[in-house]
Amino acid sequence: MTLTGHSLIAGEAVAGTEGRAFGINPSTNEQLEPAYGLVSTEQLRAATAAAADAFKPFSSLEPVRHARFLETIADNIEAIGDELIERASAETGLGAERLRGERARTTGQLRLFADVVRRGDFRGVRIDPALPDRTPLPRADIRLRQIPLGPVAVFGASNFPLAFSVAGGDTASAFAAGCPVIVKAHNAHPGTSELVGQAISRAVRDLELHPGVFSLVYGAGTSIGQELVADPAIKAVGFTGSRAGGTALMRTAAARPEPIPVYAEMSSINPVYVLPGAVRGDADALARQYVASVTGSSGQLCTSPGLLFVPAGEDGDRLADAVARALTGQAGQTMLTEGIASAWQQGFRSVESAAEVELLARGQAGTTANAPAPAIFSSNLDVFTGNRVLHEEIFGAASLIVRYKNVEDLAEATDLLEGQLTASVQATEEDYASAAALIPVLERKVGRIIINGWPTGVEVGHAMVHGGPYPATSAPSTTSVGTLAIHRFLRPVSYQNFPQELLPAPLQDANPWQVNRLVDGEAEIQPR
Structure with missing residues (x-):
C-alpha cells in the first residue's frame, strides 16, 4: 500500500x-x-x-x-x-x-x-x-x-x-x-x-x-x-x-x-504483594516472572509492575538476591521515542537520588538508541509511605521492591496509594487469611485483582476490567x-406510551432485530 x-x-x-x-x-x-x-x-x-x-x-x-x-x-x-x-x-x-x-x-x-x-x-x-388495572394507580x-x-x-x-x-x-x-x-x-x-x-x-x-x-x-x-x-x-x-x-x-x-x-x-504502578508463604517458595522462579513482567516491551505497558511488596527477613533477602541475578543479564530494549527514553532517565534519577533507596540491580544498556538499562530499586515500607516520589509511575523498565515487617501494615500502605489499574497477590494457602483481609482494601483502589499471576497481559473478553480509580483512569466505573x-459510548432513553409504529426496532413487540430483552423483569433470550 x-x-x-x-x-x-x-x-x-x-x-x-x-x-x-x-x-x-x-x-x-x-x-x-x-x-x-x-x-x-x-x-x-x-x-x-x-x-x-x-x-x-x-x-x-x-x-x-x-x-x-x-x-x-x-x-x-x-x-x-x-x-x-x-x-x-x-x-x-x-x-x-x-x-x-x-x-x-x-x-x-x-x-x-x-x-x-x-x-x-x-x-x-x-x-x-x-x-391499566393496577391499583391504586x-x-x-x-x-x-x-x-x-x-x-x-x-x-x-x-x-x-x-x-x-x-x-x-x-x-x-x-x-x-x-x-x-x-x-x-x-x-x-x-x-x-x-x-x-x-x-x-x-x-x-x-x-x-x-x-x-x-x-x-x-x-x-x-x-x-x-x-x-x-x-x-x-x-x-x-x-x-x-x-x-x-x-x-x-x-x-x-x-x-x-x-x-x-x-x-x-498512570498506574500496579502493586504486587508477595505474602510470607509465597516468599518461602521457589525464589528464582518468582524473580524471573517479576523481572519478565517489568522488562517486557521495555516496561512500556500500562500494567507493568512498578512496585513489589516483599517481607523483610531471610526469605525476602533470598527473593531480592534472586531478582538481582535475574535482572543483571537483561539488556535494555529500544523505547518508543527519544522523549519517552529521556523521561525514563529523569524518573530513574529521581528515585536513585531519594533518601534510603538502594539501586538493587541494573541490567545492561541495549545496543540501539533509546535503550536504557532496566533497573530495580529497594527500600522499606516506612520510607515508601513517607516519600510520594516513590509512588509515581516511571514509564519503562523500572520497579521498586518495598520490604515490610508485618502483613497488617500492607493494608495501611495500600490506603496511601493512588488509584491503580491492577493489584496482584502472590499467596499460598497459608496466606489466604491475610489475602482475604487485604482484598477489600484493594477493591477500593484498583480495577483488577490477580492472584498468583502478574499484571501484564490483558485478556480481551466479557469479564475484563482495564480501568480503576483516578489517576489510573478518569472514569472508574x-x-x-x-x-x-x-x-x-451509550446512554439510556425511556419511551412511554408509544404506539408500535413509532417505537425503535429493538423495542417493538415483534422484536425484528431479535435482540435479548428484559420484559417485565424476566429475561427474554433469543435463539442463536
Whole structure:
C-alpha cells in the first residue's frame, strides 16, 4: 500500500496545511518518509461536520450490516500483511513477534464486538408493559434502550500502535455502539496509523456507509487535539496516555458549553504483594516472572509492575538476591521515542537520588538508541509511605521492591496509594487469611485483582476490567478493554406510551432485530 502522508477525512486523502511531522525510527533516531501534513482548524471542522452528518444513519444501522462493518475492518487490517508489521516496527522499535500478537488482538476485538452487535444485549432493552388495572394507580407502558452518544474523538496511544490506536479498543467499542469516530493519530507512528486508517476507510466504502463514519487526522495534541475535544460535534473522548495529557483533555471537555465525558486511561504502578508463604517458595522462579513482567516491551505497558511488596527477613533477602541475578543479564530494549527514553532517565534519577533507596540491580544498556538499562530499586515500607516520589509511575523498565515487617501494615500502605489499574497477590494457602483481609482494601483502589499471576497481559473478553480509580483512569466505573467498554459510548432513553409504529426496532413487540430483552423483569433470550 502507498503511504501518502495525508489525513483521511470522510474517505478523502487530505494534505494538511499547518506544517509537517515525520515518523522517527527510535532504534536509530533516523527520520522516516513520508512527511505527514498537519491539519488546519478548517480541515478538522470538515471531519467533525462529516461525523455529525454520519451519526443518524450509522446509529440506526441494522445489526447484520453493522457487525459486518467491524469484521470487514478486521479483514482489511489482516490483508495489509507484513507491510503493517514492518512499518510499525520501524516507527516504534517493538519487535515483529510482539506486533503480530498485537495485530491479532486488534482484529480479535473487532470481531468480538461484531458478535456483541449481533446479539444486541448492549442495547439494554427493558420493557415494562402497561398495567391499566393496577391499583391504586395504573402503570404506563415504559420501554428503555441504550442509544449511542454521538461522534467520538479517539487519541492513538504511543505504546500500542495497533490495539490502542486507530482501530483499537476505543474505536472498536465506539463503532460497535453506533458512534462515528475521528482519530487523532499519534505522531510517533504516523505511517502505521495511515495503513490502518486506509483499512477502515475501505470498510466504510465497501459497506456503503456514510463517509463521515471515520476520519483520521494528524496534528499536535496541544492544538488540534484540544480543538477536536472542544468541537461541539464531539460527544465523548477515548484517550490512553500520560496523566498530563489526559487531565488537559478533561479540563477542555469540562469547560465546554456542553461538557462531555473523557474516558482517559493514564498512570498506574500496579502493586504486587508477595505474602510470607509465597516468599518461602521457589525464589528464582518468582524473580524471573517479576523481572519478565517489568522488562517486557521495555516496561512500556500500562500494567507493568512498578512496585513489589516483599517481607523483610531471610526469605525476602533470598527473593531480592534472586531478582538481582535475574535482572543483571537483561539488556535494555529500544523505547518508543527519544522523549519517552529521556523521561525514563529523569524518573530513574529521581528515585536513585531519594533518601534510603538502594539501586538493587541494573541490567545492561541495549545496543540501539533509546535503550536504557532496566533497573530495580529497594527500600522499606516506612520510607515508601513517607516519600510520594516513590509512588509515581516511571514509564519503562523500572520497579521498586518495598520490604515490610508485618502483613497488617500492607493494608495501611495500600490506603496511601493512588488509584491503580491492577493489584496482584502472590499467596499460598497459608496466606489466604491475610489475602482475604487485604482484598477489600484493594477493591477500593484498583480495577483488577490477580492472584498468583502478574499484571501484564490483558485478556480481551466479557469479564475484563482495564480501568480503576483516578489517576489510573478518569472514569472508574468503566473499562477500556473488553465488551463492557461499549457502555462508555451509550446512554439510556425511556419511551412511554408509544404506539408500535413509532417505537425503535429493538423495542417493538415483534422484536425484528431479535435482540435479548428484559420484559417485565424476566429475561427474554433469543435463539442463536
